Amino acid sequence: MGIRLGLTTVLAVAVLAAEGRRRRSVVGRVADAASHVVDVNAVVDSVDVDAIAERIDINSLIDRVDLDEVIARIDLNAVLDEVDFDEVLSRVDIDALIGRMDVNALLDQVDPNALLDRVDPDRLLDRVDPNRLLDRVDPNRLLDRVHPDDLLDRVDPNRLLDRVDPDQLLDRVDPDRLLDRVDPNRLLERVDTNQLVAYTDLNAAVDQIDIDRVMDRVDVTAVIERAGVPEIIRDSTGQVAGSVLDVARRQVVAIDKVIMRLSARVVRLDLSKLKLGPPLLVARESATTTSGRGIVTGHYAGPLSRLLAFGLDAALVFFLFTMFSTLVLFLGNRIFGWEGNLSPQQTLVGFLLLLLWALIYSVGSLVIASRTVGKAVVGLRIVSRDGGPLKARQAVIRVFVTPIALITLIFSYIGLFIGRERRSLTDVVARTAVVYDWGDRSAEMPAPLTQWIARQGLDPSDPSIGMGGVSSPTAEQ
Numbered sequence: 001m002g003i004r005l006g007l008t009t010v011l012a013v014a015v016l017a018a019e020g021r022r023r024r025s026v027v028g029r030v031a032d033a034a035s036h037v038v039d040v041n042a043v044v045d046s047v048d049v050d051a052i053a054e055r056i057d058i059n060s061l062i063d064r065v066d067l068d069e070v071i072a073r074i075d076l077n078a079v080l081d082e083v084d085f086d087e088v089l090s091r092v093d094i095d096a097l098i099g100r101m102d103v104n105a106l107l108d109q110v111d112p113n114a115l116l117d118r119v120d121p122d123r124l125l126d127r128v129d130p131n132r133l134l135d136r137v138d139p140n141r142l143l144d145r146v147h148p149d150d151l152l153d154r155v156d157p158n159r160l161l162d163r164v165d166p167d168q169l170l171d172r173v174d175p176d177r178l179l180d181r182v183d184p185n186r187l188l189e190r191v192d193t194n195q196l197v198a199y200t201d202l203n204a205a206v207d208q209i210d211i212d213r214v215m216d217r218v219d220v221t222a223v224i225e226r227a228g229v230p231e232i233i234r235d236s237t238g239q240v241a242g243s244v245l246d247v248a249r250r251q252v253v254a255i256d257k258v259i260m261r262l263s264a265r266v267v268r269l270d271l272s273k274l275k276l277g278p279p280l281l282v283a284r285e286s287a288t289t290t291s292g293r294g295i296v297t298g299h300y301a302g303p304l305s306r307l308l309a310f311g312l313d314a315a316l317v318f319f320l321f322t323m324f325s326t327l328v329l330f331l332g333n334r335i336f337g338w339e340g341n342l343s344p345q346q347t348l349v350g351f352l353l354l355l356l357w358a359l360i361y362s363v364g365s366l367v368i369a370s371r372t373v374g375k376a377v378v379g380l381r382i383v384s385r386d387g388g389p390l391k392a393r394q395a396v397i398r399v400f401v402t403p404i405a406l407i408t409l410i411f412s413y414i415g416l417f418i419g420r421e422r423r424s425l426t427d428v429v430a431r432t433a434v435v436y437d438w439g440d441r442s443a444e445m446p447a448p449l450t451q452w453i454a455r456q457g458l459d460p461s462d463p464s465i466g467m468g469g470v471s472s473p474t475a476e477q
Contacts, residue, residue: 050091059101071118246438257449260302294453303416379438385423
């Protein structure tokens, strides 16, 4: 009964409103009188509502009706009190009604805010069985016909949120799917994080987080790279290794300086005539670090540092050749059945190959880097006599003269102890010099030795101030 009464009232008012504004006041009075005189239930029982709905073009009717004015004239609360929504839902084919209705056109004609202002949602919800309503409505089909953006444009979201229970809404929403569609950065820009933290129980929030799942979604490698951890570790490791190596190098430099000073005094040389290094590499003024260590970059290298560099190179050449030979003999034994004992001819060939490998190693290293691996570890570099870059021709000459210098050991390397430029036979023939060079760091000698030399330099009559590693303006360069 309620459904027929409601539909009859709405249709009557809609038809009368379509006749024109001049008759609206009369229609209102007639409708009020009719509602008290006519037995509405009997009229509604005799009306076939479904037949009427099928004969009416809902879209055309909506286009001709000023729904805002209709709503303004109707006491919706009184109408709702008279309507039995359960019976309405049981008699109406909701899907067919939605299929015949242009929902967008309906939304264009209705002011949702005005409608919400006139309707008491609590009373409406009290009379509607939501489960039965949802059972009869195909939500997917409804969403297909309604554009959510158009609906949101006409609705005040804040007012809607005031009427909605957020907890109940969140219980029905899939958070993962929601987060996939939301831009977190834009969301965070609009949120007052301080206020959010103040209202949030952080302990409870942390308890709800699945740390393992979070870590599975985090690209740890990308995080580490963006934090610069590899560069920090690499720089820290390099600094530690460089510091340890520099400590050993400083001790070697100190021993070099002491050896050169003692040998010069033994043969009674005029120490003021000894040069610190090639003219292009050594400055005239004294130089020290903030730690009080004397800077010896570009100074002639002493005998101990050169001996250590030569020993490291010899060990590396022999080790690499031994490893390669062992591999060749192993493969030869497996593939060709070579026996372990070598003939004298094979031994001679192996020795010649060792010399060839040493030649290739030395020439290649000097041409490419002006130093071998052993010299790089000790902190030495080979330059031209004036301090310029080493030329390839000089590198080849130096390597080929080295065997002769080793045979005539005493005469070839005596210049390291008593020579003005501390040059050996190989340096003289190739017109080269060996200097201290620690790469991107300054070559240094210990602070105590630097201070002692500085104290010696306070006496102008002391001729040794020109060779200790801290030069004076009067020292010969």
